[in-house]
Amino acid sequence: MFYTIIEQVVNGIVSGSVYAIVAVGMTMIFGVLRAINFAHGEYYMLGTFGAWVAIDYFDLPYPVAIVIGVVATAVIAVVVGNFVMQRIVGAPAEAGVLATLGVALILQNTVILVFGGGYKFFSGGYIEPVTLFGFTLAEQRILIIIIGLIVFVGLELMVTYSRMGKAMRAVSQNIECCAVVGIDVRHVALWTFILGAALAGLSGVLTAPVNVSVYGGMGELITFKTLPIIIMGGLGNVRGTFVAAMILGIAESLVATYVGLQFRDTVGFATLMLVLMWRPHGLFSAQARF
Amino acid sequence: MTIYLSRRGFCVGSALIGFQAISSGAFAARTEDGTIKLGLVAPMSGPNARYGAFSLRGAQMATKEINSAGGVGGRKINILTGDSQGTPVEGVSATRRLIDQDQVDFIIGDVSSSVTLAMQPVVEDAGVLLINAASSNPMITYKAGVGGFKWTFRNYPTDENRALIVLQYAAEKKGFTKYAVLSVDTDYGRAAIEFTKKYLPRFKSQILTEDYYKEGEVDFRSVLSKIRDSGAQAIIMYGNADSTPIVGRQMIEVGIAGKIPLIGNAEFNTASSIKAAPKALEGAIEAAAWIPSYDSEKSRAFVDKFTAEFREAPNNHAYVHWETVHLLAKAIEQAQSIDREKVRTALSNIHYASAVGEVTFDDHNQARLPMILLEIENGKPAIKGAYSAEIDYPK
């Protein structure tokens, strides 16, 4: 019995790592742009497609495909960032919702137009199972957890010590004062966005081997999973989001086991709503900045 | 100034599109050059686009084959698509447009049952023939034919008998009595399990755990570990083709591959599924109307041609839509006209030689499709039985 619970917790950490990499990107974008990026899942999808094209069309090995997937996502993010996201800075919330929805539609359907709507199979990746402390996991999952930790630590370091990181924090705290201090808000916004989107793309490439099925509409589900996480973690709060992602992953695992798999997706929003009733400011931010 | 110009451009652009639409609509009604206008309603965007895309390609391939052979009675088929996005509102809008503006006589659609159900009254009012090729809700044909909707036909198996046959084989030939359920959380998956439950007492079997996964789910590990520890002897799965390889792989991870077989229907017997997780799919039992590896000349020709043309293997949706277009062509040929009434009558009485055997329609306009039962042995599907499904309609 105890073993089963531990096993489910491990499962939860695995899926939590996937959510975490995507969610921290989304929360950073929110922190700086004050926009909920409804297109975030699409960057996850683009990363996956980039890698898939590399493997399927060009026969490149998986590690190279990872790089290509992330780079492809980043390139598209540059375009979207310049033409769309920068203009959202300072606009009311509704504008952000509609604009990112529009972007999501464009990205999703362009991929469907170019590659066809049918589902593709992702070959490649390290899918051999490996046993660790009595738990069997595909090697890829261990890779995901490790990279998740690297990303988290890397972001923490960047946000605390680097110039760009400090600028990001400044923008998320008080946009007006940034101009006074000499921070180019649009520049920071653009780079935060590209970073966030690239992280989503990275998550997509890493999970593609174990998710197997690749199709243009796969991003929507990810967006819906990530939204409750960033609220619970505190908008703009990287640490909190990471923890919230893990909590959600574990909660989902436990619910799937003890209640039923069909309730898994409601766990995210149900947990969110319970948390908001109890702590309207999210689990981790000391006070609601947003 | 640039902004002002762009605004104007935006308005002008929208107006132009509107104008174009109205004028093209007018034209569509006028060109009556004797082509057969066939409407295809399927999800072309949104998450279900992955099924709609296969459906369209299957239909297009069939149309090309027919047209290059001279058409039906000299008339070429012209496919007009309508995007349902998998929601009933869009499906009905697409259907209305096809009927009123594009003036189609025949419609094939949809993939989602809710959309098909919403389309039924619309085609009935307009007297347009609707052949459904992919929806599984039994209500569609309970209410068709003598059930009320005379213009709806379905060329797709229902799950009633499939559930029975699968359970029967598992109980009698394999001696299973304890099952875990892991089916897709749609009307297809749920209905199949409902039917299965009906027959459990007959075989003295029970369901230990019951879980439904949403379409697009990628993480089955928790449920599979639960199943592993529950003592179930087999997993009843009615689900989607693209989830099967994922489940198979995770079965290996969790350690139940080769120990607990999958039974039901989710394209187990496809080369790609088996290749993805051979150990997990060993011993899988499936009842299907068609599988990509079906061993008949027509079927193999279809698979080869599809793979060559589209660079990817066909799935069930591609096949049924391909077959249905050919079925319709045959009905038109037999009616010797494109008059809707005559074609409908021809369809009701048709004996159609499909790639899997003869197809006829019962009085509820439901196709009687020959089905086969397969078990995967040594990585290859082996046919264990064939049966035809007669349905017990509620009074």
Add this chain to the structure above:
Amino acid sequence: MTSAERTVATTGRDLRVPFGLALIVLACVAPLFLGNYPLHAIIIALIFLLPAHGLNLLLGYTGLLSLAQAAFFGIGAYTSALLAVNFGTPFYLNFLAAGLVTGAIAAPLGIPALRLRATSFVMCTLGFVIIGQAIAKNWISLTRGDMGLSAIPKPYFALGPASFTVSGTVGFYYLVLAIAAVATVAVYLIVRSPAGRNMIAIRENETLAESVGIPTWHYKLVVFMISAAFAGLGGSLYAHYLTVVSPLTFQMYYSTTMLIIVLGGGAGTISGVVFGSLLFVGLTETLRVAPELRMIAYGFFLLGLVFWFPNGFAPLIGRFWSFLEKRK
């Protein structure tokens, strides 16, 4: 004040009334020259108009962005469907019940939700939609889950000896037209009343409104409930028109559709929302000429809307009126 309102205030109602009347006459005779497909498009536009009015009251006039309309739309649809299928009740009963039930359910949902800050509130409302769908899927004994409720009977009115059933597209068109007209008038009355002015006060500056004695909390809750009720009424029409209700009714897509209608038409104006509703449906249907590009074009349209028409098309309408006034 939006430019549309300002025009009325300064130059009187000279052109708006005859224009409005002409529009009404046009709407009444439309079936004579429009085929089933355009009529269907208008019906859909009018069905969505009701929840859009609700959202406009909430967002345009009280300043609360909500994505919950789809949830209430779905609850209304299911309420009507369940009554019609299980009890065979006449249409007006189903319709009113949908509105009442939805409004009632909105209360316990709104009370905790309205305490939240803007972004959290938006996510909470989205949560309503998702939970709504989960309930519809899993409470099988009530909703039949994914199998859905089908064969919902056409709307019938049992008025003693003069009972009749609305059938056919044209019949439904008039029914929806009448209901939409009444709803629009209702919204107009709400907005023009002192309550409406208080709502605008809350939108502009909540703290200030509170300080002059407006019970903002009560207002927000009541508007939330009314908005939900409008969505529920729309859902009822949807159920009777499509004859099928399934968990798919609870989709964020509907919430965003209504948001686009309100923002695209012009939040805070009534004519804007009506225009937005027709525009939105007109656009999505018109784009069917190029099926592969349809959703891509729609995405670009949304972007264009956000960047070039942040106040929707209402200012354009306002400019149109002033243009006409000047010519006079």
